[in-house]
Amino acid sequence: MKSVIEYEDYRLFMNDYYEWKKRTSAFSWREFTKKGGFTSPNYMKLVCEGKSGLSKTGIERAADAMDLIGAEREYFRQLVKFGQSKRDADKKAAYSEMKEIASAHKVRVLEGESVSFYESWKYPVLRELAPMMPGAKPFDIAKACGNAFSAEEIRNALAFLTRAKFLKKTANDTYEQVERSLQMSVAAMPTLVREMHKEMADFAKDAIEKYPVEERNFTGITMGIDDEDYAEILKELEACRKRIISIATAKKGGNRVYRLNMQLFPLTDKVQNIKTSQKK
Incomplete structure (x- = not known):
């Protein structure tokens, strides 16, 4: 899933986020909407289809639903303003803010x-x-x-x-x-x-x-999971990693260099691959 900073259409970003979540879990429009605290069960779907928009409060709720913080959250605010503003001056101001954020937080491959x-x-x-x-x-x-x-x-x-x-x-x-x-x-x-x-x-x-x-x-957890759980946990780790990057890059400066290792690995073979011995 690309960063919101790579988008210039907030509806496309929201729809891509939904599709990304749905690919590896039982994510639904109802769940997406509920996570944002909206009452209408299909509200997020209507927004993505261009049949509804986001109010100032709605922008923050949608950002919460997609776990956006720091620079990504601010970019999303400006992205929605750019997409919904009627006046050219407002669109220009929002786009200028988007470019500034993107420039400060761009990713080099x-x-x-x-x-x-x-x-x-x-x-x-x-x-x-x-x-x-x-x-x-x-x-x-x-x-x-x-x-x-x-x-x-x-x-x-x-x-x-x-x-x-x-x-x-x-x-x-x-x-x-x-x-x-x-x-x-x-x-x-x-x-x-x-x-x-x-x-x-x-x-x-x-x-x-x-x-x-x-x-x-x-900290650590030893747990028994299956392939579906593993895929879901990977999504959570990736979302967490992106939030941490957003925090770390939100401002310049610091007083120490830290390393965060995110590790998830098997301690055993899969149970179905092991032939258990039975006493006769």
């Missing part, structure tokens, strides 16, 4: 040589850390990384990030991000992402002992 960004954890970390430390020398940045890399490695990494347009140098030893979000192309994903997940899983293990509980959060 990594392809070709740029996928080497995922070859080492230092690249995604420095992309976040360097803008937080304006004027910092490579030695200072290396220290903030726990001296996992030398100052020379940091200098070379910053040169790569600037050359590949992940960062933009605005002054001496001062950087800002070119895009707020990144996405890897599907073709490059299998090998590099596996290695990055292995690396980050090791860091997660070390963090249990390295950081106090108030600076980290580890």
